[in-house]
Amino acid sequence: MVSCCICSKSFKIECVDVSNTQARKIHKKTGLSWTCKCCSQVGNDINELKEVIVALQNEIKLLKSAISTTSQSPTNSLLDTEKIIQEISEREKRKCNIIIYGNNEENKTSKNEQLAVDTVFVKDVLSSLSVTDNDNIKPIRLGKFDATKTDRRRPIKITLPSENSILSVLRMSKELKKSTRFNNISITRDRTPMQLELYRNTKIELNQRIANGESNLRIRYDRGIPVIISSKLPVSPTVN
Structure with missing residues (x-):
């Protein structure tokens, strides 16, 4: 038998494709561990949720930085916070x-x-x-x-x-x-008006840099944010 290192349930080794040698090492707690299929799936789901949380945190930082450049009254600050919440909610609605x-x-x-x-x-x-x-x-x-x-x-x-x-x-x-x-x-x-405006501004910057003599540039989305990167192949000023 072999036990899952997370839920501690025991399984027959022939049912989970674990050898006798591996089972003995796991049982003796020699550093080798084994996770059942159910717990492995839970771990994968947790990792996906972590990625979503990180992406949302990056979006919040971006939105906050857009409104932190000017001094604001408490009322304006509350309004901007509400705009951030609405923007995140709108992106969530459009994500599929x-x-x-x-x-x-x-x-x-x-x-x-x-x-x-x-x-x-x-x-x-x-x-x-x-x-x-x-x-x-x-x-x-x-x-x-x-x-x-x-x-x-x-x-x-x-x-x-x-x-x-x-x-x-x-x-x-x-x-x-x-x-x-x-x-x-x-x-x-399906992007929000704010996302479209951010892309348009990035595209304007791209065209200006190409007009000033830079080459091999294109726009790529990094965690949902359009950024200008160098490309091995030349690109035209118009980027989809």
């Missing part, structure tokens, strides 16, 4: 959303017809990115519908089951450029 750009709207007479067409399109895009968990996808067109336009490309927002699904889609989205059908389609996270 993505925005799909570039798909032209069909000339449909009803919202239900357009919804059906958009649903098929979104599922086809996700399938091309090897995302199979898309049964409950509900696409939402963003912005006001303008019937006078013949070329309507309002972005489509969708919600995926988990943040891992979002990361998978974003990593694979570059493959769309190689597709004949979806080469004009791009995908991004």
Whole structure:
């Protein structure tokens, strides 16, 4: 038998793939330990939660630094604290959303017809990115519908089951450029107005640095924050 070092439950070694030699060392507490599958999963969940907490702490520091450069009255300080809380809450709401750009709207007479067409399109895009968990996808067109336009490309927002699904889609989205059908389609996270403003400012800085003679620069997200980094290959001033 071998005992889990966390929950202390005992298991038969042939059931958990532990050798007799290993079991004896674990029993004698020689420094070798073993963790059952259940406790290992709990440990993995804890590590994921720690990463989320660290990311939120970084976001809080960034938001606080944006408002700490000027002296403020107690009232203003409370208002800024409330803005920080609202921003974090808004980011949490959007964390499983993505925005799909570039798909032209069909000339449909009803919202239900357009919804059906958009649903098929979104599922086809996700399938091309090897995302199979898309049964409950509900696409939402963003912005006001303008019937006078013949070329309507309002972005489509969708919600995926988990943040891992979002990361998978974003990593694979570059493959769309190689597709004949979806080469004009791009995908991004659903970002808050503050996040979009931060990206725009970073993009302006990037363009200025390139105009001043710097090369091999691009924008990369580091823990959710856009930063300018050096790249081995030259890039154009316009960065998606």
